[in-house]
Amino acid sequence: MIDLPAAGSAVALLAGSLDAWIWVIPGLLIGLVFGALPGVSVSMAMALVLPATLYMDFLPAIIFLTSVYTGAGFGGSVPAVLMGIPGTSSAVATTFDGYPMARAGRHNEALGAALFASCLGVLASYAVLFVLVQPLAELVLMIGPYEMFAIAVWGMVLLGSLGGTSISRGLFASAIGVLIGTVGMNTAGYMRGTMGIPWLLDGVPTIPAMVGLLAASQLFGLVNATFLVESEQDRKISLGRILAGCALVFRYPGVLLRGSIIGAMVGAIPGVGSSIANLLSYAETRRTAKDGASFGTGNPKGVIASESANSSSEGGAMATMLALGIPGGGATAILLAAFAMHNVVGGPRFIDQNRDIVYAIILSNFAQAVLLVFVGTAFVFAASTIVRLPLRILIPCVLVVATMGAFAIEGSAAGPITLYVFAVLGWLLSRFGYPVAAVVVGLLLGRLIETELLRAYQMAGGDWREILNHPGALVIFALMVLSLGFSMWKDRRRRLGDAASA
Amino acid sequence: MEPSAERRIAWGHLALVTALAAAAVAYLIDARGVSLHPHNLLFLQPTAVLVVVLWAIIALACLRGDRSGEAPAQTWPERLKVLALVGTFGLFILGLERIGYDIAAWAFVTVALAIGGERRPLMLALFPPVFVAAVIVAFKAMIPYPLVTAIL
Incomplete structure (x- = not known):
């Protein structure tokens, strides 16, 4: 599976070129800063630096862009932990436990765990890519609309059934999120629920809605508190505790491995990527954990599951891009654009003829993951000062930055209006014990689920028995029903236990 | 006789969940007004029905005075x-x-x-x-x- 002579040439290529290395740290830093800014996506950061790569050689250009990609992959988790705002959609699940950890004064540990899980996730996924680039790409081609539909419904139901006070509230929140996610014109051309508002034709803007639901809604509730972390002792920024957070990752190798595998596999599927990988990994870890009930209240396993998955999805997305020439999302599309700018065409022929360059890109990413530990620690150290700010100053500042981020996505008031509407909705839902995250998941997956279901329906000509020819989808559905049944049984047992002890 | 605190209807929660379910039904009516073709309603209609079923379960709990999971009362x-x-x-x-x-x-x-x-x-x-x-x-x-x- 590994072409050793090509791997040797890749090492020689990297060792003999200073240009290939000089851009790694600036790239990581740019990625970290842009990833940490809500509303500024990974692809936006890469798009902004893309013109600069025109003046570089091909390999340094790609290494620079992948450094930005790697940095932004972790950057999104910094505001997710410190403020409950996912810097990117890949960091949604990081907020579930990262933010409660920060509120409890364990922001150092949460960021350390997120950083190390990210680095190891990147390493793991590129290790998989190094060995399995070709078979992984072939596997991706076997995934059709049935399997995609099953994966998306699985992610939604898992999270809906696991969060909140009861399963009914979790599923209600998920279903509402899904319905919101289907507003606008569907792939068959029908326009629904737009209320005559033109910008809703493309659907509800997801990033502002997500920031509103997860972050702004929480800030409303914090107006009566004085600091994000109440205890003055816990507000300290400590390198030792960041490193202790890093060490936490080694205590849960299973969580890290599961997250990395889910991330690499889901990341490889075009159009899905890290925004679903982190949610699936989180939900699976929570479902299988003995201390599942403590998820959502500051369990570091939740942070590790999410971060390992969203970082490892980078390797998966790169596998599809390099092997098939298909961009899985915005970031890999920009990488393909960089290929084109240097008159290189990605895809099977590129891998066959330039295996040394492919290996050089992969090896450079190993080095990026290692460097991210150091650059990321310095970044985390600087960013953590936010917990020392009084909330009376932090709340208006964060709300203004979030509003500007919401504007930055589409350049219109649609973003800020969406942010406000969903902030109020999130605040009301969380007051009554609904898992706001389930609405977010539904919102992210609603359109995808409808599109894939419609595609499957059209392919089968309306014959539902066609699903029997897709064992992969059937297995996923069976697993989903089993896990939902198990969650309901656990929920009922907990309620009976509560009633008995009352 | 005054109902006990536990048995009082959770009006705030009931109002929220009813408003959301009503919005889902309004959305379904709007979508059905656009077209009754399966390509339009295939996914949307069952999801809206699920919302209404879940609303019934939650509303019943609200009427029974279930206040689990609610944020602590503020001054x-x-x-x-x-x-x-x-x-x-x-x-x-x-x-x-x-x-x-x-x-x-x-x-x-x-x-x-x-x-x-x-x-x-x-x-x-x-x-x-x-x-x-x-x-x-x-x-x-x-x-x-x-x-x-x-x-x-």
């Missing part, structure tokens, strides 16, 4: 503070395109600081313009869209 001054922030943030969003992002943000930060309990005049006078100027200038440099501003 009136605490509630007013939250409502003042929610209202001010709404006015800020409304004012963005009308008076410009810079002025709206400046006014919002000043009022929100005061709601949060900031009373130092120098802080209220200097911090909002400096912070807002930094944010507006940074975003203007980064984003490719024109930003409506009055001063900056």
